Amino acid sequence: DVQLVESGGGLVQPGESLRLSCAASGFTFSNYGMIWVRQTPGKGLEWVAYISGTADTRHYADSVKGRFTISRDNAKNSLYLQMDSLRADDTAVYYCARGGQPSGRYWGQGTLVTVSS
Amino acid sequence: DVVMTQSPLSLPVTLGQPASISCRSSQSLVYSDGNTYLNWFQQRPGQSPRRLIYKVSNRDSGVPDRFSGSGSGTDFTLKISRVEPEDVGVYYCVQDTHWPKTFGQGTKVEIK
Numbered sequence: 393d394v395q396l397v398e399s400g401g402g403l404v405q406p407g408e409s410l411r412l413s414c415a416a417s418g419f420t421f422s423n424y425g426m427i428w429v430r431q432t433p434g435k436g437l438e439w440v441a442y443i444s445g446t447a448d449t450r451h452y453a454d455s456v457k458g459r460f461t462i463s464r465d466n467a468k469n470s471l472y473l474q475m476d477s478l479r480a481d482d483t484a485v486y487y488c489a490r491g492g493q494p495s496g497r498y499w500g501q502g503t504l505v506t507v508s509s
Numbered sequence: 510d511v512v513m514t515q516s517p518l519s520l521p522v523t524l525g526q527p528a529s530i531s532c533r534s535s536q537s538l539v540y541s542d543g544n545t546y547l548n549w550f551q552q553r554p555g556q557s558p559r560r561l562i563y564k565v566s567n568r569d570s571g572v573p574d575r576f577s578g579s580g581s582g583t584d585f586t587l588k589i590s591r592v593e594p595e596d597v598g599v600y601y602c603v604q605d606t607h608w609p610k611t612f613g614q615g616t617k618v619e620i621k
Binding site for chain 1: 510540546548550552557558559560563564569599601603605608609610611612613614615
């Protein structure tokens with residue numbers, strides 16, 4: 393069975409950094425692009441970032457461009473999101489999901505990031 | 510960015526009755542390969558999103574056949590033929606054609 397398990401969320405102050413991880417299993421990780429999607433409390437979904445299977449292509453939402461970096465380690469079947477210069481409006485549940493086209497067949501359970509002083 | 514507009518945003522339905530959600534995109538979702546990458550997701554309370562429909566009208570495995578998707582170009586619809594209690598939640602359309610990927614605002618389906 394495909395499993396995606398996020399970790400690394402927590403409470404940080406504005407301007408600080410946080411690194412999220414997503415452990416993947418049940419499929420050939422390197423064959424798939426991966427995405428991060430976030431959901432602000434009580435609100436909708438926002439696509440955040442994408443990375444191709446070989447990591448040679450990355451895309452970011454304008455709201456995080458220059459502050460967040462998506463990466464992966466195919467040897468460890470792991471996806472990462474390095475979040476720098478965090479702001480209050482980055483507070484959200486962050487999900488990793490399997491990419492591809494079409495994307496989103498499998499999602500993790502999410503990890504909560506709270507940015508507050 | 511492609512703007513995805515769903516309607517209605519709230520949909521009270523009677524059990525056993527049909528329901529329909531509209532999703533419109535600000536530009537065509539036909540990709541260069543000829544496919545239209547419009548997907549539908551369901552998010553039940555307290556759960557992660559679950560994909561129901563991909564490429565407009567293809568049901569994911571395990572999705573009941575009471576769910577169907579249709580449409581083309583910029584105009585799409587998700588239909589539930591007979592609403593069941595487990596269908597309560599928020600439904601999102603998302604375009605997978607253009608960068609950045611964009612979601613609709615969500616339609617909350619609740620039982621009357």
